[in-house]
Amino acid sequence: MAEVLVLVDHVDGEVKKVTHELLTAARLIGEASAVVVGAPGTAAKLRDALAAHGAAKVYVAESDDAATQLLTPEVDVLAALVAQASPAAVLVAASASGKEIAGRLAIRIGSGVLVDATEVNADATVGQSIFGGAYNVKAKASKGVPVISVRPGAVEAANAEGAAAEETVAVPAANAASVVTINSREPLAAGDRPELTEASVVVSGGRGVASAENFAVVEALADALGGAVGASRAAVDSGYYPHQFQVGQTGKTVSPQLYIALGISGAIQHRAGMQTSKTIVAVNKDAEAPIFEIADFGVVGDLFKVAPQLTEEVTKRKG
Amino acid sequence: MNIVVLVKQVPDTYSERKLADSDHTLDRESADAVLDEINERAVEEALQLQATHGGEVTVVSVGPDRATDAIRKALSMGADKAVHVSDEALHGSDAIATAKVLAKAVSTIEGVDLVLAGNEATDGRVGAVPAMVAELLGLPALTHARKVEVDGTAVKVERETDEGVLHLSAALPAVISVNEKINEPRYPSFKGIMAAKKKPVTTLTVADLGVDTAELGIAGSWTSVLESAPKPPRSAGQRVEDEGDGGTKVAEYLVGQKLI
Ligand SMILES: Cc1cc2nc3c(=O)[nH]c(=O)nc-3n(C[C@H](O)[C@H](O)[C@H](O)COP(=O)(O)OP(=O)(O)OC[C@H]3O[C@@H](n4cnc5c(N)ncnc54)[C@H](O)[C@@H]3O)c2cc1C
Ligand SMILES: Nc1ncnc2c1ncn2[C@@H]1O[C@H](COP(=O)(O)O)[C@@H](O)[C@H]1O
Numbered sequence: 244m245a246e247v248l249v250l251v252d253h254v255d256g257e258v259k260k261v262t263h264e265l266l267t268a269a270r271l272i273g274e275a276s277a278v279v280v281g282a283p284g285t286a287a288k289l290r291d292a293l294a295a296h297g298a299a300k301v302y303v304a305e306s307d308d309a310a311t312q313l314l315t316p317e318v319d320v321l322a323a324l325v326a327q328a329s330p331a332a333v334l335v336a337a338s339a340s341g342k343e344i345a346g347r348l349a350i351r352i353g354s355g356v357l358v359d360a361t362e363v364n365a366d367a368t369v370g371q372s373i374f375g376g377a378y379n380v381k382a383k384a385s386k387g388v389p390v391i392s393v394r395p396g397a398v399e400a401a402n403a404e405g406a407a408a409e410e411t412v413a414v415p416a417a418n419a420a421s422v423v424t425i426n427s428r429e430p431l432a433a434g435d436r437p438e439l440t441e442a443s444v445v446v447s448g449g450r451g452v453a454s455a456e457n458f459a460v461v462e463a464l465a466d467a468l469g470g471a472v473g474a475s476r477a478a479v480d481s482g483y484y485p486h487q488f489q490v491g492q493t494g495k496t497v498s499p500q501l502y503i504a505l506g507i508s509g510a511i512q513h514r515a516g517m518q519t520s521k522t523i524v525a526v527n528k529d530a531e532a533p534i535f536e537i538a539d540f541g542v543v544g545d546l547f548k549v550a551p552q553l554t555e556e557v558t559k560r561k562g
Numbered sequence: 563m564n565i566v567v568l569v570k571q572v573p574d575t576y577s578e579r580k581l582a583d584s585d586h587t588l589d590r591e592s593a594d595a596v597l598d599e600i601n602e603r604a605v606e607e608a609l610q611l612q613a614t615h616g617g618e619v620t621v622v623s624v625g626p627d628r629a630t631d632a633i634r635k636a637l638s639m640g641a642d643k644a645v646h647v648s649d650e651a652l653h654g655s656d657a658i659a660t661a662k663v664l665a666k667a668v669s670t671i672e673g674v675d676l677v678l679a680g681n682e683a684t685d686g687r688v689g690a691v692p693a694m695v696a697e698l699l700g701l702p703a704l705t706h707a708r709k710v711e712v713d714g715t716a717v718k719v720e721r722e723t724d725e726g727v728l729h730l731s732a733a734l735p736a737v738i739s740v741n742e743k744i745n746e747p748r749y750p751s752f753k754g755i756m757a758a759k760k761k762p763v764t765t766l767t768v769a770d771l772g773v774d775t776a777e778l779g780i781a782g783s784w785t786s787v788l789e790s791a792p793k794p795p796r797s798a799g800q801r802v803e804d805e806g807d808g809g810t811k812v813a814e815y816l817v818g819q820k821l822i
Contacts, residue, residue: 314693339681339689339705339724342688343703345690346661346690346691346693347693347696347697349694349784350698355656355658356657356658356784357785358688358689368788374579374685376793377579378581378793380581381789383786384785385785386784418700420701420702421702422732423702423703423704423730424730425729425730428726428729429726429729430726431725431726431727438724468822486741487723493599493684500821501821512575515575518796522819524812524815524816536797536798537797538799539800540800540801541799542801542803543803544803544804548804549812550809551809552808552810553809553812553813554809556810556812556813
């Protein structure tokens with residue numbers, strides 16, 4: 244069976260959930276090989292998690308440069324492995340970095356790149372959801388080894404035993420002219436909440452929340468539901484909530500089981516980032532707000548009354 | 563410092579966007595077209611860098627004839643000149659094909675120190691064209707910048723993504739993509755709009771660039787769309803007025819849906 248390369252997304256010595264999803268998708272197409280690129284000592288910490296999700300092989304590409312150069316080490320390692328292993332496909336997460344790695348790799352190896360797949364099939368064709376979920380398309384790579392970036396949360400991760408046999412590979416020497424050096428990192432205050440694109444519940448606040456302090460109301464409901472917090476662009480632009488939590492056309496695309504919109508009008512650009520959510524609940528004091536056109540359950544009312552009451556009810560039911 | 567800005571005309575997100583039934587490409591007649599908002603920010607950043615470091619700002623766009631409007635907008639903001647690659651053979655080109663044409667078009671401009679682009683287009687949301695152009699040109703790619711500083715022959719960027727903020731540096735020439743929070747783009751002044759009409763726009767075909775048409779368009783692209791279907795729009799569900807029990811009603815609904 245042909246190998247399928249999966250680029251491992253990791254942070255602080257832990258495998259990100261999306262990697263488990265990619266390994267699951269990879270096993271549909273062929274034999275999953277995890278590719279770890281990072282500082283020396285990285286792979287040892289990740290191996291057990293990769294084995295538990297069906298990685299037959301773990302390629303270990305470690306060097307000091309790999310941790311201090313932006314994205315080119317990943318591209319270089321994957322390109323070398325494609326030449327060595329002739330895989331059936333290469334899968335990476337459709338994160339900001341993953342999309343770039345996939346694009347560059349495809350150019351490097353003369354392949355087609357399929358961006359932000361929401362479905363991966365056994366023949367390496369993919370499903371995609373475009374224009375903010377208005378269209379579904381099916382696509383394939385017409386040349387080379389398909390390079391696919393897969394949307395986090397699109398595939399359900401399944402456990403499977405994998406041998407996770409380690410094989411060391413060299414990180415090729417960087418091309419000096421195109422190196423980008425990472426001088427320092429400011430990690431985002433991770434907090435205890437799930438990641439926005441991975442969460443099964445997202446509670447978002449809009450301009451109606453009216454201040455940064457008031458976002459505590461949104462956070463309290465998110466915490467009661469074990470969810471992530473999102474924001475509309477108007478809320479971000481007004482400085483109520485940080486940019487990385489923006490949902491919509493130019494922010495994150497989320498597709499949780501439950502999306503709760505508080506004080507959000509539901510402009511088309513906001514809907515583009517959340518309308519594929521399974522269930523949508525909206526609270527808005529304007530009965531005419533377009534968000535109600537797509538809400539499964541809408542409350543016309545003041546979010547400062549409705550949300551705290553809901554938080555209390557949820558907390559009560561959790562016992 | 564000579565700066566190239568890659569600008570793309572996209573369907574306005576306020577209008578309905580459709581795919582043509584015949585070949586699954588964007589139905590350009592169905593939607594209004596605008597200069598992608600993020601590209602206004604890239605142009606703004608270029609103009610601010612030019613104000614400090616001098617040099618020329620050239621906008622480059624690959625797209626159909628009507629992309630001229632997007633180019634004029636960038637020129638009316640203050641860019642000096644433009645290169646527009648327009649060719650029937652481009653119809654249906656995917657991201658890789660587009661990146662190849664863009665890289666060739668940038669190569670026609672002499673003494674480029676910096677290539678600026680948006681981090682992601684609102685239509686395709688590929689989010690990789692700037693990195694692919696960098697790959698093709700053999701240049702460093704400093705992407706998702708919320709801050710750019712040029713110092714002599716080096717450039718420093720603050721990259722903001724989900725992974726946090728990275729402080730990056732690289733040697734010029736380089737490719738930089740900017741994010742939505744980098745600046746507030748200026749509005750073209752009346753004077754700017756009038757001046758833009760006289761600014762030089764070089765129109766090129768793919769043959770002019772020496773790109774093989776076998777690598778372009780629907781047939782030559784690196785990916786192909788097999789099927790496309792509009793998703794049935796969502797419909798409104800239940801709606802209640804809050805009469806002091808709105809939160810409780812939502813909770814009951816969520817229990818009914820087994821969501822809590
Ligand atoms: C190119 C482009 C890209 C864009 N990208 C995005 C994007 O990624 N994400 C995004 O969100 N937007 C995006 N927008 C902006 C979008 O068009 C809207 O302006 C934005 O979504 C509005 O945010 P909002 O709903 O919070 O604010 P508003 O439209 O101002 O709505 C606030 C709502 O809150 C309600 N409200 C006020 N007080 C209360 C209260 N106490 N209780 C209950 N309800 C209350 C009001 O009735 C109103 O409906 C983009 C726009 C463009 C042009
Ligand atoms: N056809 C094009 N012409 C000019 N610039 C483009 C084109 N396509 C993409 N770009 C640039 O690449 C950026 C990111 O686009 P994308 O990778 O397609 O999401 C855009 O904001 C533009 O700056």
